[in-house]
Each structure stands twice: as C-alpha cells, then as structure tokens.
Amino acid sequence: MxxxxxxxxxxxxxxxxxxVSIKTVSxxxxxxxxxxxxxxxxxxxxxxKHDYRPNASARNLSSRRSYLIGxxxxxxxxxxxxxxxxxxxxxxxxxxxxxxxxxxxxxxxxRFDLEAFAAVxxxxxxxxxxxxxxxxxxxxVLAAVEAAGVAYVRMAPNTEPGRAPFVxxxxxxxxxxxxxGLWDMGHRRIAFVGGPSDHRAAVQRRExxxxxxxxRGVAVPAEWIAPGDFFGLSGFYAGEALLALDPxxxxxxxxxxxxxxxxxxxxxxxxxxxxxxxxxxxxxxxPAGEMSWPRLTTVHQPTAEMxxxxxxxxxxxxxxARFREQITEQKLDYRLVVRGSAAPxxx
Amino acid sequence: MxxxxxxxxxxxxxxxxxxVSIKTVSxxxxxxxxxxxxxxxxxxxxxxKHDYRPNASARNLSSRRSYLIGxxxxxxxxxxxxxxxxxxxxxxxxxxxxxxxxxxxxxxxxRFDLEAFAAVxxxxxxxxxxxxxxxxxxxxVLAAVEAAGVAYVRMAPNTEPGRAPFVxxxxxxxxxxxxxGLWDMGHRRIAFVGGPSDHRAAVQRRExxxxxxxxRGVAVPAEWIAPGDFFGLSGFYAGEALLALDPxxxxxxxxxxxxxxxxxxxxxxxxxxxxxxxxxxxxxxxPAGEMSWPRLTTVHQPTAEMxxxxxxxxxxxxxxARFREQITEQKLDYRLVVRGSAAPxxx
DNA sequence: CTGAAAGCGCTTACAG
DNA sequence: CTGAAAGCGCTTACAG
Numbered sequence: 001m002x003x004x005x006x007x008x009x010x011x012x013x014x015x016x017x018x019x020v021s022i023k024t025v026s027x028x029x030x031x032x033x034x035x036x037x038x039x040x041x042x043x044x045x046x047x048x049k050h051d052y053r054p055n056a057s058a059r060n061l062s063s064r065r066s067y068l069i070g071x072x073x074x075x076x077x078x079x080x081x082x083x084x085x086x087x088x089x090x091x092x093x094x095x096x097x098x099x100x101x102x103x104x105x106x107x108x109x110x111r112f113d114l115e116a117f118a119a120v121x122x123x124x125x126x127x128x129x130x131x132x133x134x135x136x137x138x139x140x141v142l143a144a145v146e147a148a149g150v151a152y153v154r155m156a157p158n159t160e161p162g163r164a165p166f167v168x169x170x171x172x173x174x175x176x177x178x179x180x181g182l183w184d185m186g187h188r189r190i191a192f193v194g195g196p197s198d199h200r201a202a203v204q205r206r207e208x209x210x211x212x213x214x215x216r217g218v219a220v221p222a223e224w225i226a227p228g229d230f231f232g233l234s235g236f237y238a239g240e241a242l243l244a245l246d247p248x249x250x251x252x253x254x255x256x257x258x259x260x261x262x263x264x265x266x267x268x269x270x271x272x273x274x275x276x277x278x279x280x281x282x283x284x285x286x287p288a289g290e291m292s293w294p295r296l297t298t299v300h301q302p303t304a305e306m307x308x309x310x311x312x313x314x315x316x317x318x319x320x321a322r323f324r325e326q327i328t329e330q331k332l333d334y335r336l337v338v339r340g341s342a343a344p345x346x347x
Numbered sequence: 348m349x350x351x352x353x354x355x356x357x358x359x360x361x362x363x364x365x366x367v368s369i370k371t372v373s374x375x376x377x378x379x380x381x382x383x384x385x386x387x388x389x390x391x392x393x394x395x396k397h398d399y400r401p402n403a404s405a406r407n408l409s410s411r412r413s414y415l416i417g418x419x420x421x422x423x424x425x426x427x428x429x430x431x432x433x434x435x436x437x438x439x440x441x442x443x444x445x446x447x448x449x450x451x452x453x454x455x456x457x458r459f460d461l462e463a464f465a466a467v468x469x470x471x472x473x474x475x476x477x478x479x480x481x482x483x484x485x486x487x488v489l490a491a492v493e494a495a496g497v498a499y500v501r502m503a504p505n506t507e508p509g510r511a512p513f514v515x516x517x518x519x520x521x522x523x524x525x526x527x528g529l530w531d532m533g534h535r536r537i538a539f540v541g542g543p544s545d546h547r548a549a550v551q552r553r554e555x556x557x558x559x560x561x562x563r564g565v566a567v568p569a570e571w572i573a574p575g576d577f578f579g580l581s582g583f584y585a586g587e588a589l590l591a592l593d594p595x596x597x598x599x600x601x602x603x604x605x606x607x608x609x610x611x612x613x614x615x616x617x618x619x620x621x622x623x624x625x626x627x628x629x630x631x632x633x634p635a636g637e638m639s640w641p642r643l644t645t646v647h648q649p650t651a652e653m654x655x656x657x658x659x660x661x662x663x664x665x666x667x668a669r670f671r672e673q674i675t676e677q678k679l680d681y682r683l684v685v686r687g688s689a690a691p692x693x694x
Numbered sequence: 695c696t697g698a699a700a701g702c703g704c705t706t707a708c709a710g
Numbered sequence: 711c712t713g714a715a716a717g718c719g720c721t722t723a724c725a726g
Binding site: 380 | 711712713714717718719720
Binding site for chain 1: 718719720
C-alpha cells in the first residue's frame with residue numbers, strides 16, 4: 001500500500017522536544033494567539049528543523065473541514081474556459097490554504113446527470129464549490145448543492161441573482177464600448193453577428209451593440225444583424241451573408257472570437273482584405289484570435305479573475321459569521337484588446 | 348465555520364442499529380471478505396436507509412492515505428492540453444474512488460519554482476501524481492517527487508524511459524501515415540513545417556515525414572522543410588515561404604494544428620484555394636482546426652486517453668506489491684482525422 | 695499565557 | 711464469520 005509516512009514526525013514529537021504541550025504547538029502552527037514570543041520561537045525552530053508538516057487528514061477530522069474547494073464544470077464547456085477558470089481559482093485557493101478539486105457533470109439530452117453529481121457532493125465533503133455556467137443556472141443543480149449544505153458561489157449567473165453570491169462582468173457595457181471604438185475609427189455601417197438567444201452573454205453583447213448605435217443616432221437595419229451560435233462555422237456563413245450586402249458593411253462585430261474567425265475566413269475566401277476593406281472585431285480574447293491573420297481585435301473577458309474572486313468570496317464565507325453575508329456580488333473589469341483586425345475605413 | 352456535518356450519521360450509529368460491531372460495518376462498506384450474506388444485507392439496508400457516507404478524513408487518517416491524485420502542469424501549457432488531460436484523468440480517478448487535485452508549477456527564466464512545488468508535495472500528501480511534459484523531463488522535478496516518496500507516472504517523457512512508468516503515443520508513425528495519405532491522394536511535392544527541435548514530438552513528426560518520403564523514393568529538397576515554433580504565426584510565414592517556391596508544393600504538412608492554421612491564412616492571403624490548389628494538413632486535433640475554413644485534416648493525439656491510462660497505472664501501483672512493477676509503459680493509439688483541407692491535386 | 699483531557703470517525707492488528 | 715481494543719494526529723472545549 002502506498003503510505004504517506006514521509007517523516008513520521010508528529011505534533012507529539014515536536015511538543016516533546018520543545019518541552020511544551022501539543023496544544024501550544026498547535027497554536028504556533030495555526031498562528032493562534034496565546035503563546036509567548038519566546039515559546040513560539042523555540043517551537044517554530046524545532047518545526048523547521050524537522051521540516052514538520054501537520055497531517056491534513058487529522059486536522060480535517062478534528063476540525064470537521066476538508067480544505068477542499070470544488071470547481072464544477074459541465075463537461076461540454078470549452079477547454080479554454082476550463083483552463084482560465086482553474087488558473088484563477090488555483091491562485092486564490094493556494095493563498096488561502098485550500099486545495100482545488102475538479103469535477104465535471106455530464107449532460108445528456110440537455111439534462112444533467114444529477115445522481116452522479118449528488119454522489120460527488122456526498123463523497124467529497126467540499127467546504128465549498130464554485131458553479132460555472134450553465135450549471136449555475138440549473139434549478140436541480142442549485143437544489144442539490146443547497147440540500148447538501150455546501151457553500152457555493154456562482155460565476156456569471158443568468159437568473160435569480162439574489163439566490164447566492166456571484167461574480168460577473170458587464171458584457172453589455174463592453175460590447176457598447178467595442179462598438180463605439182469602431183464608430184470613432186470612422187465606421188458607420190457596422191454589422192453584428194449574434195450568439196444563441198438563450199445565452200446571457202450573447203444577448204447582453206447584442207444589446208450593447210444596439211445601444212451604442214442608438215446613441216449615435218443610427219437605426220440598425222435588420223439585415224445588419226446576422227444570427228450565429230458562437231461556433232466558428234456560423235460566423236463564416238454570417239460573414240458571407242454580410243459581405244453580400246449592398247452597400248457592404250465596413251466593419252463586422254462578432255459576438256465571440258470563434259465567430260469572428262469565421263468572418264475572417266469568409267473575408268479571405270471572397271478576397272476582402274482585412275483590415276483594409278473590412279474591419280472585424282470579436283469578444284472573449286480566445287487564444288485562437290492571436291493565431292489568426294490579421295490578429296483579432298477583441299475584448300478580454302476576465303475569466304481567470306472571476307474564478308479567483310469566486311474562490312475568495314467562498315473562503316471569506318467560511319470565516320466569521322458576522323461578515324459572512326456581506327459579500328454577495330462582485331463585478332470584474334473587461335479590457336479592450338486592440339490588435340490588427342480593425343482599422344479606419346479607406347476611401 | 349463551515350462544517351461538514353451533513354447527516355451526523357457515523358459508523359457507530361449504523362453498527363448500533365444493525366446490532367453488529369463497527370468492524371462489520373467497515374467490512375460491508377469496503378466490500379471486504381468476512382461478513383455473512385445475511386449480515387451484509389442487513390447492514391447495507393441500514394446504510395442505504397440513512398444514506399450514510401463514510402467520513403473521508405477519518406478513513407484517510409487511519410489508513411494513512413489521502414485518496415488524492417495530483418496532476419501537475421507547467422503553468423504555460425495550453426488550456427486545450429490541460430483540459431484534455433483533466434478530462435481523461437478524471438474518468439480514471441473517479442472509477443477508482445480517487446479525487447483529482449490540480450497543481451501548477453511556475454516557470455521563470457526557464458527554471459521551475461521548485462520550492463513552491465516541494466511545498467505542495469509536502470502539504471498535500473498525494474497518493475500519487477501524474478507529471479505532464481515538460482515537467483516530466485526535468486531532473487529537479489523528478490528528484491523532488493522521488494525525495495517525497497510519492498508514486499508517479501510520466502506523460503510522454505523524452506528522456507530516461509526506464510526511470511518511472513509512463514504513457515506515450517507514436518508521433519513518428521502517425522506523421523509517416525499522414526504523409527503517406529497525401530502521397531496516396533496523388534501529391535508528390537509535399538512540404539513540411541517543423542516545430543522546435545528541443546521538443547520530442549516535433550522531432551518525431553518530422554522524422555515520420557522524412558521516412559515516408561524516403562520510402563517513396565523521394566529525396567526531400569532542403570527548401571521543402573520550413574522551420575516553425577508550434578505557434579500560428581510561424582506557420583503563416585512558413586506558408587508564405589513555401590508558396591513562393593517554384594514549382595510550388597501541392598501539399599503542406601504542418602507539425603501541429605496551430606501552424607497549419609497559419610499556413611491556411613497565408614494561402615488565403617495569396618489567393619491560393621484550399622484544398623483545390625493546395626492541401627494543408629496538421630497534427631494534434633486542436634479545436635481551432637474545426638473552426639477553420641476549410642476544416643483541418645489532422646491527426647488526433649489521444650491526450651485524454653493518455654492521462655486516463657496514466658492514472659490507471661498509478662492506481663494499480665497502489666495495489667498488491669506483487670503486481671506493482673509490472674506496468675511500466677503504455678502506448679496509446681492515434682487516429683487520422685479526415686476533414687476538408689486535403690484533397691487530390693488538380694490538373 | 696499554557697496545558698490535560700476528550701474526541702473527531704474511521705482502519706489496523708489481533709483474538710476468538 | 712465476527713468483534714473488542716487501540717490508535718491514526720490533530721482540534722475543541724475547558725480549566726487554570
């Protein structure tokens with residue numbers, strides 16, 4: 001059997017060598033009050049000398065905590081999103097002394113495998129979990145977490161903002177700003193490629209585009225808005241349709257980067273030079289947008305930072321009850337990423 | 348404090364209600380031998396009735412195990428790779444009753460932050476870890492894991508195959524097959540875009556290309572092989588250089604998908620229709636290759652399956668010592684992914 | 695500021 | 711096939 005004996009040094013050994021009780025050693029380890037400076041230094045020296053590390057299982061058993069935070073994904077979510085969330089969550093978890101456990105919930109026929117999820121919740125004894133979209137909007141998932149009595153924070157929830165703490169960013173405002181950026185370059189015929197209508201971010205981005213155009217006194221013709229589904233191919237077809245318009249738009253704002261890359265492909269196919277004859281901008285700051293030619297101007301969505309904030313909120317909720325209900329929402333900032341795919345219109 | 352009380356039902360409660368000792372309940376929980384069928388059924392019924400779940404911390408403390416498997420990444424690795432590895436590792440870990448803990452090692456100036464890594468190893472008490480490239484080839488990382496006495500499996504190691512169990516795939520053979528596929532379509536002038544020379548997969552793929560051409564009796568001119576660095580932009584420049592050759596290659600095999608997308612962009616820029624006037628194929632089956640136009644013909648690298656196999660090997664090593672040293676290597680199969688970017692040459 | 699006692703909920707090692 | 715005892719290594723709750 002694989003054992004974790006390592007050193008075999010325990011709190012008892014440290015206490016004996018220091019000539020104090022294990023309680024005092026415990027105080028030193030956990031930076032608790034109630035230990036004299038001299039005693040503290042002596043104990044710490046012995047801890048350092050033996051490179052002693054407290055046994056996590058023993059600590060967890062007696063304190064009735066696991067120091068485990070779960071990050072729960074739907075299996076279908078993009079790896080890029082998963083990677084960003086983890087990187088951010090890991091930073092915050094490590095700072096607070098928590099471990100990050102990854103879990104995925106399967107979906108079939110649009111329904112989640114709740115039984116498997118409930119089993120995970122029951123087995124792992126998370127101190128808290130972060131629910132990512134779209135799980136964070138599913139009534140059954142929320143009910144399961146609440147029934148298990150596990151603290152949770154939601155990332156970019158679509159519904160019931162009052163139900164639990166959450167983190168989010170302002171997609172509408174970012175899309176508005178992105179659109180105004182094109183306007184300020186001199187573009188007037190700015191088209192838009194939308195995303196799925198049941199996706200909160202897609203709707204918000206479209207709304208931001210429309211709001212910006214309205215502010216500039218432009219009534220957007222229906223044909224300037226092409227439908228898409230957030231996948232690249234839909235952007236390609238949307239691009240072809242928009243390029244066939246007369247007069248042709250001088251700029252196309254795609255609701256996410258994957259579709260923007262599709263628009264880029266359509267432009268290349270039809271010999272429309274980007275950004276000389278057409279500006280194309282996206283949203284998300286996906287890595288593929290850095291590999292395209294020209295490189296994609298986009299909006300950076302602070303996914304990692306949102307996950308980091310979510311874990312921080314979780315950890316704070318574990319603390320003093322008096323402060324527990326204070327932090328219920330946190331808004332993160334986006335950032336415009338200017339690269340080569342947008343430029344002032346020629347002629 | 349966030350407690351994991353949940354039910355409050357313990358092994359003692361179950362034992363009392365069943366009229367047996369806690370040891371017998373333990374036998375039923377762990378499917379150990381030495382419990383009569385009738386007793387077993389009675390105990391199980393009471394467990395089910397209360398939805399009793401053993402306390403992981405207590406089990407871990409007394410058995411001196413953590414049931415935690417770490418997957419260790421270099422922070423710089425692509426999210427796509429991270430996502431694939433996790434999906435596979437999670438499958439195997441869940442089957443075996445282990446939890447997956449994600450860890451990242453920082454790198455600065457080409458050196459790893461070993462101190463942080465050692466701290467993680469000391470604090471988490473992993474039963475085992477999976478080392479991903481390039482960490483799996485770093486002497487200091489290997490030494491740290493071995494010093495901590497933690498079992499480990501390496502993914503696609505470049506050096507010292509005898510040092511520890513590992514999983515891998517045959518990049519050379521896959522590249523050879525990919526090249527022969529172009530040949531069989533009728534292509535004769537097949538160019539190649541290479542990757543970084545210190546990267547094992549890059550070298551193997553180039554070797555597979557050369558071997559296939561050699562088998563077909565073609566002496567590859569030096570200008571048919573363009574240098575690249577696995578990033579998209581290098582593929583773009585390589586594509587421009589190869590398209591300027593006279594006679595022009597009818598097919599370009601890029602050492603990975605990102606570079607293949609760069610070649611695609613170069614072809615679009617120069618008005619070279621793909622696949623009519625030029626076939627382009629890649630390697631890896633990265634998601635961006637599905638969004639391109641045309642969609643990229645490539646080789647699927649079984650990253651998730653490799654991670655799954657790695658965790659399985661780890662779990663088996665925890666078992667009976669007599670079988671422990673048996674599994675030291677496992678080779679996974681690649682798969683050719685035929686999409687739209689390659690076709691027989693015209694004319 | 696410090697410590698003795700009890701206990702967290704299991705598994706191990708042993709006895710019958 | 712079954713169980714009583716000891717113990718895993720900490721924290722909690724309390725006393726001084």
